[in-house]
Amino acid sequence: MLEGKSVIVTGAGSGIGRSTALVLAGYGARLLLADIDHGTCRETADLVTAAGGTATAVKADVSLADDVEAMVEAAVSAYGRLDGAFNNAGVDGAFESVADSTQENWDRVMSVNLEGVWLCLRAEVRRMLPTGGGSIVNTSSTGGLVGMGIGLSAYVAAKHGVVGLTRAAALEYATQGIRINAVCPGTVRTGMYEQVVATGVVTEEQIAAMQPINRPAQPEEISESVAWLLSDRASFVTGQAWAVDGGLVAQ
Numbered sequence: 158m159l160e161g162k163s164v165i166v167t168g169a170g171s172g173i174g175r176s177t178a179l180v181l182a183g184y185g186a187r188l189l190l191a192d193i194d195h196g197t198c199r200e201t202a203d204l205v206t207a208a209g210g211t212a213t214a215v216k217a218d219v220s221l222a223d224d225v226e227a228m229v230e231a232a233v234s235a236y237g238r239l240d241g242a243f244n245n246a247g248v249d250g251a252f253e254s255v256a257d258s259t260q261e262n263w264d265r266v267m268s269v270n271l272e273g274v275w276l277c278l279r280a281e282v283r284r285m286l287p288t289g290g291g292s293i294v295n296t297s298s299t300g301g302l303v304g305m306g307i308g309l310s311a312y313v314a315a316k317h318g319v320v321g322l323t324r325a326a327a328l329e330y331a332t333q334g335i336r337i338n339a340v341c342p343g344t345v346r347t348g349m350y351e352q353v354v355a356t357g358v359v360t361e362e363q364i365a366a367m368q369p370i371n372r373p374a375q376p377e378e379i380s381e382s383v384a385w386l387l388s389d390r391a392s393f394v395t396g397q398a399w400a401v402d403g404g405l406v407a408q
């Protein structure tokens with residue numbers, strides 16, 4: 158489905174990013190994997206290589222423009238072009254009411270979850286325009302579609318921002334061969350999930366019950382949707398915020 162395509166994955170050291178790297182490589186993509194944690198990112202590259210795929214790992218903080226530029230250059234240098242990108246790196250942020258919220262948490266969440274996606278998207282579009290296009294998928298959340306109401310206002314605001322950015326950019330480049338979509342996962346069993354459970358704010362049973370399917374997703378269940386959006390099979394799909402959420406936002 159993705160044979161020979163050159164694809165960037167951010168946040169590739171863990172969770173949805175790692176799982177998606179393995180799924181994309183299985184469909185034939187050549188990967189440039191990026192994460193702020195270089196050790197775990199290299200581990201993902203090793204897992205891809207061991208499974209017969211092609212991957213290069215770089216250290217990049219997606220909230221820093223210079224790191225993002227270097228990341229895109231590394232993909233082009235490794236594979237000669239850039240066909241796709243999964244802008245997925247993110248942080249969860251503190252659980253705090255709006256009244257008790259802090260500037261520090263707001264700035265951290267916005268800089269990684271929204272500004273980071275914008276920096277990646279900008280650099281990737283600039284690279285894709287001269288070569289005729291590509292496909293970009295941004296990770297939002299069901300928290301990019303509904304309010305959640307559990308004290309994650311900065312996270313929810315950033316993820317709504319990702320949906321708006323995705324739609325605006327998709328319209329700008331619709332006639333230039335670049336498709337841009339967002340994936341909006343429900344709760345997924347990753348490191349982020351474990352951190353949320355560890356806060357004690359919500360129990361595993363409560364998290365499961367948020368989804369009509371009554372369980373969290375496995376990361377691979379998100380990765381398959383991302384692979385399809387990145388592929389030419391989704392050639393008429395752009396500007397979408399696709400809830401992959403066990404029915405959460407259908408309620």
Ligand code: NAI
Nearest residue numbers: 168170171172173193218219246247298344345347348349
């Ligand atoms: P995770 O914590 O397992 O993985 C996130 C990865 O991003 C880590 O490897 C981390 O080192 C990396 N990262 C963090 N800040 C970074 C930065 N500034 N630059 C580069 N890399 C950075 O989390 P998970 O669950 O895999 O999350 C991936 C994405 O999915 C995030 O955008 C998250 O908001 C989103 N998401 C997760 C859900 C869940 O229930 N786990 C639900 C909906 C969305």
